[in-house]
Amino acid sequence: MVQSYSKNANHNMRRPVVSENIVHFMRTRQKQNEAHLAKLEAFAHQENIPIIPHETVAYFRFLMQTIQPKNILEIGTAIGFSALLMAENAPQAKITTIDRNEEMIGFAKENFEKYDTRNQIQLLEGDAVDLLGGLKETYDFVFMDSAKSKYIVFLPEILNHLTVGGVIIMDDIFQGGDVARPILEVRRGQRTIYKGLQRLFDATLTHPDLTTGLVPLGDGLLMIRKNTENIVL
Numbered sequence: 165m166v167q168s169y170s171k172n173a174n175h176n177m178r179r180p181v182v183s184e185n186i187v188h189f190m191r192t193r194q195k196q197n198e199a200h201l202a203k204l205e206a207f208a209h210q211e212n213i214p215i216i217p218h219e220t221v222a223y224f225r226f227l228m229q230t231i232q233p234k235n236i237l238e239i240g241t242a243i244g245f246s247a248l249l250m251a252e253n254a255p256q257a258k259i260t261t262i263d264r265n266e267e268m269i270g271f272a273k274e275n276f277e278k279y280d281t282r283n284q285i286q287l288l289e290g291d292a293v294d295l296l297g298g299l300k301e302t303y304d305f306v307f308m309d310s311a312k313s314k315y316i317v318f319l320p321e322i323l324n325h326l327t328v329g330g331v332i333i334m335d336d337i338f339q340g341g342d343v344a345r346p347i348l349e350v351r352r353g354q355r356t357i358y359k360g361l362q363r364l365f366d367a368t369l370t371h372p373d374l375t376t377g378l379v380p381l382g383d384g385l386l387m388i389r390k391n392t393e394n395i396v397l
Contacts, residue, residue: 181338181380187223190219190381197221200279201252204245213268215245216309216335217382233305238262239292240310240335242286244272250307251284260284260301262292263310272299296321300396303327309335313360316367320397326390337361338384367397 171393185366196218197205200315208215216224234257238247241263251259263269263289269289275283292310293373304327306314322332337343342350348356368376368388375389 175276176315181341181384185291185317187219189346191217194222194290195217195225200275201245201249202220202242204248204275208243208245213242213243215242216249220335220382220385221249222250222380223379223385224249225253228257231305231331233257233303234329235301235303235305236260237299237303237306239306239308241272241287242268242309242386244275244279244287246285246307246309247272248275248279251282255284255371257284257305260287260288261298262286262290262295264291292318296325299325301325302330304330306330306332307335308332312336312339312357316360316364319364319367323390323395326327328390328393330390332386332388334386335363338380339377340383343384371395371397 196202203222205215205218207213224246232254236250236254236257236259238250238259238261241247241261242265244261247259250257254348261272263272269287272287293314302325306322306326308318308322310318315337319332326332339354339357339361342354342358343365347358348354352388364386368374368386369378373390373392373395375391377387379385379387
């Protein structure tokens with residue numbers, strides 16, 4: 165039994181930013197996970213471990229099969245669900261995933277050993293702040309699902325490692341709708357995240373060298389395309 169995540173789970177996922185009947189429709193009518201992904205999804209739900217919701221799963225399935233990225237970077241491994249989802253739908257991709265939570269790293273290692281049959285996934289243990297600067301490769305797809313207040317901190321180094329035309333997706337950027345409220349209406353404990361996300365939006369949404377989009381799936385996705393080589397935020 166996992167004890168540490170029940171109290172730390174993203175409760176904003178229970179405050180959908182679109183109507184609940186549409187959320188239910190997307191989660192029940194789209195193709196369901198099968199085999200090991202279905203097992204991991206059920207385990208995460210049972211133990212209250214946050215993973216991407218099913219509407220985002222369906223979107224990633226479509227996206228991976230369409231763009232077929234070759235070199236993927238993920239920040240925030242958790243139990244390895246999203247990395248394995250990407251591996252299944254982009255079978256030629258190499259995936260590097262970063263996490264610092266020892267408990268989740270243990271689950272991820274076990275799941276990669278069982279289910280990463282093509283040896284696509286490399287797990288780096290540690291804080292992304294420390295690891296990103298040491299990466300030697302470039303990536304054409306980056307998925308960020310970690311500390312939301314740190315997205316703006318990670319972004320400059322991520323852009324340095326992203327190919328022109330590469331795509332970044334950041335998860336949980338609406339915070340149950342909090343980002344659209346005045347800061348004084350946001351709970352004090354969430355204001356650091358709020359401020360970090362507002363800095364992120366200010367830096368990206370109208371940047372002349374980035375193409376961006378906000379997608380209301382799950383708790384919101386920010387999509388970023390890098391259009392030129394050297395980008396200053």
